[in-house]
Amino acid sequence: MSHVMNTYARQPVAFVRGEGVWLWDEAGKKYLDALAGIAVNTLGYAHPKLVKALTEKIKSGVIHTSNLWRIPEQEAAADRVAEITGLDEVFFCNSGLEATEASIKVARKYGHDRGIAEPAIIVMEKAFHGRSLATLSATGSRKVQAGFEPLVQGFVRVPLNDLDAVRQVAEHNKNIAAVMVEPIQGEGGINISRLDYLRGLFEICQKQGWLFISDEVQCGLGRTGKWFVYQHAGFQPDVVALAKGLASGVPVGACVTGGRAKGVFKPGNHGSTFGGNPLAMTAVVTTLDTIKEEGLLANAMRVGDMILSSLQNQIGNVVSEVRGMGLMIGIELKQPCGELVLQGLQAGLVFNVTADNVIRLLPPLVMSEAEGRQVVERLVPLVRAFLDKRAAA
Ligand SMILES: Cc1ncc(COP(=O)(O)O)c(C=O)c1O
Numbered sequence: 001m002s003h004v005m006n007t008y009a010r011q012p013v014a015f016v017r018g019e020g021v022w023l024w025d026e027a028g029k030k031y032l033d034a035l036a037g038i039a040v041n042t043l044g045y046a047h048p049k050l051v052k053a054l055t056e057k058i059k060s061g062v063i064h065t066s067n068l069w070r071i072p073e074q075e076a077a078a079d080r081v082a083e084i085t086g087l088d089e090v091f092f093c094n095s096g097l098e099a100t101e102a103s104i105k106v107a108r109k110y111g112h113d114r115g116i117a118e119p120a121i122i123v124m125e126k127a128f129h130g131r132s133l134a135t136l137s138a139t140g141s142r143k144v145q146a147g148f149e150p151l152v153q154g155f156v157r158v159p160l161n162d163l164d165a166v167r168q169v170a171e172h173n174k175n176i177a178a179v180m181v182e183p184i185q186g187e188g189g190i191n192i193s194r195l196d197y198l199r200g201l202f203e204i205c206q207k208q209g210w211l212f213i214s215d216e217v218q219c220g221l222g223r224t225g226k227w228f229v230y231q232h233a234g235f236q237p238d239v240v241a242l243a244k245g246l247a248s249g250v251p252v253g254a255c256v257t258g259g260r261a262k263g264v265f266k267p268g269n270h271g272s273t274f275g276g277n278p279l280a281m282t283a284v285v286t287t288l289d290t291i292k293e294e295g296l297l298a299n300a301m302r303v304g305d306m307i308l309s310s311l312q313n314q315i316g317n318v319v320s321e322v323r324g325m326g327l328m329i330g331i332e333l334k335q336p337c338g339e340l341v342l343q344g345l346q347a348g349l350v351f352n353v354t355a356d357n358v359i360r361l362l363p364p365l366v367m368s369e370a371e372g373r374q375v376v377e378r379l380v381p382l383v384r385a386f387l388d389k390r391a392a393a
Contacts (some may be wrong), residue, residue, distance in 0.1 A: 013345055018045025021367045023350065033350045034375045036364040039186065039218050039328075042245040042287055042296075044364035050248055053286040054279065063279035067271065073281035080288045081246075084227045086236050087258030091265065092276030092284075094251045096217035096243035097130025102255035102270055103180065103213045103241045104134050108154070110211055110264050111177030118153075119177035121213075122169055124160045126188035126355075129180065129215055129241075138180060140188070160191060163200045170208055178211035178239075179204075183229035186218035186362075189355030190323060190330025198233040205238075211261050212237040217253070221245040222291050222365055224326040225301030232325075238262075245365075247283035296365040300326040303372040307361065310376045315383050320357075327367065331359040331383065340386055349378040359383070 015031070017024040021044050023031045036042070043050055057063060057073075065071060078090040091102055104121065111119020123129070125140040136144050137152035145151060156173060158165035160181075169176060179201060185191040205212040214220075214237040220228045221242065230237050238261040243253035257264065274280070291297065304326035311322045311331060320332040336356045344351055354360045363375065 011342060011345060020044045020046075021364050021371050029348070031345065031348050031350050032371065032374055032378065034361045034363045034367075034379075035350045035352055036245075036362050037249065038352070039223065039244045039362040041249050042221065042365050043248040043290055044366040047248070047290065047366070049290050050283065050286050053282050054250075057279050057282040060278075064274070064277040066273060067276060071276055071278060071281065073278045073285065074276040077276070077281040077284040077288075080285060081242070081254055081256055084288065085240050085256050085258070087238075087240060087256045088262045089257045089265075091255045091257075091270060091272075092281070093243075093253040093255065093272045094274050094280075095130075095253045096241070097132045097135045097253075098272065098275075099217060099241035099243050099253035099255050100129040100135045100138065100180070100215055101132050103215070103239045104138065105270060106239055106255065106257060106261050106264050107178035107180070107211050107213060109269060110261060111175070113264065114177070114209070116175055116177055118175055120154045120156050120173065120175045122166060122176055122179040122210075123155050123157050124181055124185070125157055126160065126185055126191060127180075127182045127215070128185065128187035129182070160185065161194055161197045163197060163204070166201060166204055170204060176208065176210055178213055180213040180215060182215040182217075182219070183233075184219035184224070184325060184328055186328070186360070187354055189332065189358040190328065190360060192323060192325060193229070195233040198230065199235060202230075202233070202235045202237070209260070211239055211259075213239040213241065215241045217241055217243045218362075219325075219328055222297045222300055222326075223328050223362070225297055225304065227297065229325070246287065247280055248287040250280050250283035252280045252284055291365065294366070299367075300365045303327060303363075303367050303369055304329065306369055307372045307376055310373070311380070314376070314380050318387055319383065324361075327361070327363050327365060329361040330354075331361075333357045333359070333383075333387075335390060337386060340382060343382050343386070344379070347378050347382055349375065349382070351379070 015023040081090045129135040129138040134152045238259035240256040
């Protein structure tokens with residue numbers, strides 16, 4: 001019996017080697033990876049630039065020092081994150097929930113600074129923000145919350161893509177300090193915010209003096225063809241939460257502030273022992289520089305569009321919907337389809353299923369068009385066979 005705590009229903013496979021978008025298991029079987037460790041492995045596996053930079057950093061002997069000292073790698077990483085987000089201040093942490101938790105704290109502090117004794121944050125149905133007590137309370141899923149009550153107070157939930165619901169809250173609740181939105185809901189089933197909705201939400205925030213918090217932990221960092229989804233909509237949020245793809249596999253998160261959120265955190269308001277250490281920051285700098293140098297935003301857009309349109313053409317008529325943006329794609333079936341994950345592994349394709357009935361593709365941003373075509377070639381027969389079997393039953 002394994003001593004690993006039983007918190008995940010794991011598939012019976014262990015990947016032990018990787019190169020590009022390819023993985024090998026313990027028996028030497030080769031797989032095409034269309035999941036990237038859940039949107040994490042931006043540069044795929046064994047990217048030479050990342051291997052070199054991390055190896056050199058480890059050899060230097062200084063992989064951790066703590067935030068008691070200056071960390072030049074952290075300063076370099078923060079400069080890059082400020083540049084790509086268009087915001088001003090970066091707090092580095094170690095995971096997505098830490099990035100959203102810090103964002104929630106920024107919103108509360110901002111509220112207090114404006115004289116709101118019990119600040120509240122508008123959040124969306126079906127959003128996922130993490131599994132700490134505050135972030136699971138912000139998450140719009142009873143499954144995530146059940147058993148962990150009492151929940152943290154101060155969240156008001158509305159449906160996604162519904163500006164009237166937000167306007168109504170604005171009218172009746174004077175405690176609101178911020179809106180937190182996941183512009184493309186990943187765990188919730190690849191639910192895409194309309195760009196005019198995001199712009200409308202931003203306008204309401206401007207008018208009300210609320211912070212706009214964009215949780216781009218899953219959808220951000222180039223996956224949709226721009227660095228961030230809010231850039232498709234054409235405005236600058238006050239807070240951006242990042243993690244997953246930021247360091248191509250090394251655990252890093254970031255809470256980035258600008259606009260009205262700039263300067264809200266003062267010394268002593270927040271901290272992290274590991275956050276922003278030299279090893280992790282080397283991975284951030286190398287990941288972001290490589291995305292730029294190799295034109296991976298344009299690649300994500302081009303390969304993503306190709307996969308999306310091929311899937312729409314080939315199975316769009318037999319599933320509920322094929323939707324996505326760049327290399328963030330969901331195929332919604334009319335029935336639960338979790339068993340497809342194992343069938344995918346058997347066929348040498350790595351993906352997962354979220355929200356019970358949505359096949360989720362989040363490939364590394366280095367995926368080529370030819371590899372993208374192989375994803376489609378492997379996936380389509382699996383979906384067809386699954387649906388045929390259901391129809392026959
Ligand atoms: C949008 C979003 N926010 C926050 C999180 C939490 O990130 P982590 O699992 O690194 O704590 C996730 C994880 O899936 C996410 O998708």
